[in-house]
Amino acid sequence: MDSVFIVGVGMTKIGRFYEQSARELFSQALWKAIEDAGGVKPKALVVGNMMSSVLMNQDSLGALLADYAGLRGIPAFKVEAACGSGGAALYAGYAMIKAGITDVVAVGGIEKQTEATTPYVTRALAQAADADFEVFYGVSFTGLNAMIARLYMQLFGYSEEDLSHWPLKMHEYASYNPYAQLPRKTSMKEILESPIIADPIRLFHAAPLGDGAAAVLLVRGEERAREIAKSTGRDTLVELAGIGMATDSVDLASRNNILVMESTVKATQEALKMAGLSLKDIDYAEIHDAFHITGYAALEDIGFAPKGEAPKLFKEGRFQKGDKPEVNFSGGLKARGHPVGATGIYQVVESVMQLRGDFPGFKASNPATALTHNIGGVSTIAVVSVLKRWR
Amino acid sequence: MDSVFIVGVGMTKIGRFYEQSARELFSQALWKAIEDAGGVKPKALVVGNMMSSVLMNQDSLGALLADYAGLRGIPAFKVEAACGSGGAALYAGYAMIKAGITDVVAVGGIEKQTEATTPYVTRALAQAADADFEVFYGVSFTGLNAMIARLYMQLFGYSEEDLSHWPLKMHEYASYNPYAQLPRKTSMKEILESPIIADPIRLFHAAPLGDGAAAVLLVRGEERAREIAKSTGRDTLVELAGIGMATDSVDLASRNNILVMESTVKATQEALKMAGLSLKDIDYAEIHDAFHITGYAALEDIGFAPKGEAPKLFKEGRFQKGDKPEVNFSGGLKARGHPVGATGIYQVVESVMQLRGDFPGFKASNPATALTHNIGGVSTIAVVSVLKRWR
Numbered sequence: 001m002d003s004v005f006i007v008g009v010g011m012t013k014i015g016r017f018y019e020q021s022a023r024e025l026f027s028q029a030l031w032k033a034i035e036d037a038g039g040v041k042p043k044a045l046v047v048g049n050m051m052s053s054v055l056m057n058q059d060s061l062g063a064l065l066a067d068y069a070g071l072r073g074i075p076a077f078k079v080e081a082a083c084g085s086g087g088a089a090l091y092a093g094y095a096m097i098k099a100g101i102t103d104v105v106a107v108g109g110i111e112k113q114t115e116a117t118t119p120y121v122t123r124a125l126a127q128a129a130d131a132d133f134e135v136f137y138g139v140s141f142t143g144l145n146a147m148i149a150r151l152y153m154q155l156f157g158y159s160e161e162d163l164s165h166w167p168l169k170m171h172e173y174a175s176y177n178p179y180a181q182l183p184r185k186t187s188m189k190e191i192l193e194s195p196i197i198a199d200p201i202r203l204f205h206a207a208p209l210g211d212g213a214a215a216v217l218l219v220r221g222e223e224r225a226r227e228i229a230k231s232t233g234r235d236t237l238v239e240l241a242g243i244g245m246a247t248d249s250v251d252l253a254s255r256n257n258i259l260v261m262e263s264t265v266k267a268t269q270e271a272l273k274m275a276g277l278s279l280k281d282i283d284y285a286e287i288h289d290a291f292h293i294t295g296y297a298a299l300e301d302i303g304f305a306p307k308g309e310a311p312k313l314f315k316e317g318r319f320q321k322g323d324k325p326e327v328n329f330s331g332g333l334k335a336r337g338h339p340v341g342a343t344g345i346y347q348v349v350e351s352v353m354q355l356r357g358d359f360p361g362f363k364a365s366n367p368a369t370a371l372t373h374n375i376g377g378v379s380t381i382a383v384v385s386v387l388k389r390w391r
Numbered sequence: 392m393d394s395v396f397i398v399g400v401g402m403t404k405i406g407r408f409y410e411q412s413a414r415e416l417f418s419q420a421l422w423k424a425i426e427d428a429g430g431v432k433p434k435a436l437v438v439g440n441m442m443s444s445v446l447m448n449q450d451s452l453g454a455l456l457a458d459y460a461g462l463r464g465i466p467a468f469k470v471e472a473a474c475g476s477g478g479a480a481l482y483a484g485y486a487m488i489k490a491g492i493t494d495v496v497a498v499g500g501i502e503k504q505t506e507a508t509t510p511y512v513t514r515a516l517a518q519a520a521d522a523d524f525e526v527f528y529g530v531s532f533t534g535l536n537a538m539i540a541r542l543y544m545q546l547f548g549y550s551e552e553d554l555s556h557w558p559l560k561m562h563e564y565a566s567y568n569p570y571a572q573l574p575r576k577t578s579m580k581e582i583l584e585s586p587i588i589a590d591p592i593r594l595f596h597a598a599p600l601g602d603g604a605a606a607v608l609l610v611r612g613e614e615r616a617r618e619i620a621k622s623t624g625r626d627t628l629v630e631l632a633g634i635g636m637a638t639d640s641v642d643l644a645s646r647n648n649i650l651v652m653e654s655t656v657k658a659t660q661e662a663l664k665m666a667g668l669s670l671k672d673i674d675y676a677e678i679h680d681a682f683h684i685t686g687y688a689a690l691e692d693i694g695f696a697p698k699g700e701a702p703k704l705f706k707e708g709r710f711q712k713g714d715k716p717e718v719n720f721s722g723g724l725k726a727r728g729h730p731v732g733a734t735g736i737y738q739v740v741e742s743v744m745q746l747r748g749d750f751p752g753f754k755a756s757n758p759a760t761a762l763t764h765n766i767g768g769v770s771t772i773a774v775v776s777v778l779k780r781w782r
Binding site: 050054058059060063066072073075076077081082091092094095096098099101123127130132246247250263266274376 | 442449457487489520653
């Protein structure tokens with residue numbers, strides 16, 4: 001039996017931590033995961049990160065973080081896939097465990113955006129887009145998403161207010177999440193009066209900039225996973241039952257249809273196939289909502305909602321408490337926060353906790369399966385994972 | 392049977408290609424590998440790269456390169472481990488194939504250093520060192536290696552000329568290599584009169600800055616590998632029989648002994664153990680000689696020479712034509728060139744060609760086994776692979 005299990009999870013609160021370095025933050029998350037697994041130490045580390053090269057002038061990040069965490073010498077490297085770096089790191093770590101080349105892998109994500117001022121971070125985030133064919137002409141990453149949002153609103157007849165129910169709800173969820181960057185409720189008025197970043201995207205339609213780190217520990221085989229669970233007093237195992245990755249063009253201009261994130265469609269199919277599940281089996285999901293439009297598009301392209309209907313369904317109460325699936329009770333990128341390269345790992349940590357029943361925020365209704373959806377760029381890369389609870 | 396085989400290899404000439412973009416260079420190398428494998432297309436791509444974020448303002452590199460090469464949609468991500476990025480990408484790609492989550496993986500490396508001026512590239516290369524505890528104080532990456540070289544010379548009683556036999560020979564080998572950046576012989580006089588970069592390291596003791604891309608295709612199982620070899624008219628298979636990765640502290644100050652690259656020692660042991668070989672079984676090696684001192688230290692820490700004796704042995708003719716092992720007939724990083732994130736893949740491409748007998752430069756003596764050694768930083772990370780020829 002070579003199933004892969006997530007035996008430990010850890011994360012830091014997300015915020016603007018001017019007085020903590022990336023290595024300090026990451027070490028905290030990693031050691032929480034190690035303690036969560038009853039002290040089992042990883043034999044290898046894969047770390048997802050987008051911006052250390054540009055904002056911290058630091059490469060060799062894998063070795064640096066392993067060493068600072070007291071694990072000097074283990075195999076360790078960084079994976080970069082823009083905002084999908086965390087998900088891509090999980091994919092690489094899954095392969096390492098599945099291949100049996102090591103028996104405990106830590107997969108982490110870290111982003112430290114407060115190393116630089118906001119204009120500089122905005123420029124760094126734009127590196128998710130095509131430097132030669134998009135950014136060269138002056139567009140920001142929010143600008144690209146604004147074009148998609150505008151087209152979506154025109155095509156499907158949604159108003160600015162229609163799309164604002166997403167952030168409204170995400171802030172409510174985040175108000176229960178002790179790890180969230182923005183743990184407070186908002187109002188439709190506050191959202192609609194917040195400043196425009198790139199028309200029609202306002203400040204409250206977008207994820208905040210923040211620092212954070214998260215980590216998970218993977219092992220192979222039920223026996224090992226049971227042994228670790230037992231040592232921590234848990235009777236629940238969480239299997240990483242499926243993982244899918246797909247990519248798309250970086251530049252939007254060469255896509256077939258900018259309203260369909262094809263890589264999200266493909267990665268979802270791959271992950272479900274590997275897990276032997278269909279979409280209707282999914283009880284809980286954490287999806288990538290860097291902007292309100294991204295959250296709706298994710299619901300549609302994963303397959304939870306027909307194209308053009310996600311805002312309507314969400315406004316009617318779908319994907320909320322008691323529905324199937326329940327979505328983003330962490331508060332999502334919007335309000336839990338979006339420490340770029342760590343986001344894909346936060347989603348997995350939160351989903352594992354929901355499956356185990358120990359998420360300290362807004363609780364899902366006893367889910368047995370979960371799906372996480374992490375993208376880089378405008379779904380230039382998508383990584384979808386499927387988790388199963390074992391009793 | 393789940394052995395992993397390298398069924399196709401490709402590389403570009405290394406040089407200063409101002410008129411070609413990274414995506415163009417990489418596509419050439421990848422398609423050479425695809426053609427070399429009789430047209431078999433990869434289902435996933437892992438790319439090693441250090442500096443695209445800083446020099447090209449480009450992240451999302453995996454998806455970008457896959458798309459430009461005509462492979463839009465496949466799983467694709469970037470791995471960063473400074474100058475060891477290529478080796479680390481190979482490690483991730485090996486895990487993906489070994490795990491069976493895809494059946495043909497391309498692992499590539501690309502660096503485009505001519506996107507910026509030399510002072511800027513020098514700063515970017517220093518990102519391999521510790522930004523907070525080394526580079527902050529003004530040291531360059533060559534400066535760190537210069538301290539090691541000085542200590543080594545003092546401790547073991549070597550002169551500048553003693554250490555200069557390495558570059559002298561590397562230039563001779565490179566003069567036969569059509570892919571080399573510096574395909575010309577040099578002289579002891581030219582080496583010793585070349586400008587000092589960081590005392591005692593002179594220009595001709597160091598690898599040049601250059602652009603280049605290389606790629607290999609991996610498959611699992613002898614049957615598949617035989618089928619591909621047959622379609623290309625080859626009767627030789629090359630197995631990626633072992634791969635080891637280890638790390639060390641990034642900053643030199645916290646190491647036990649800066650003259651021993653402990654990660655190189657460990658990674659070599661891991662790779663040999665996985666391959667079921669001992670060091671004396673190795674016929675051919677491509678090792679990481681970013682500076683003359685690095686080449687000698689690599690010979691020693693891999694275990695080919697006792698500590699302190701590599702320069703003496705090399706000067707006496709060891710590791711050269713007819714010896715076991717024969718080392719760096721490509722010309723090494725010194726003269727073949729060192730397109731940073733691609734270097735670890737160049738080494739594998741060249742070693743595969745030596746095992747198949749079709750390397751177009753200075754030929755090894757019909758080797759049946761080969762070892763490649765790729766490091767990032769001062770062996771902050773080391774990746775060692777062991778290749779076996781099957782007939």
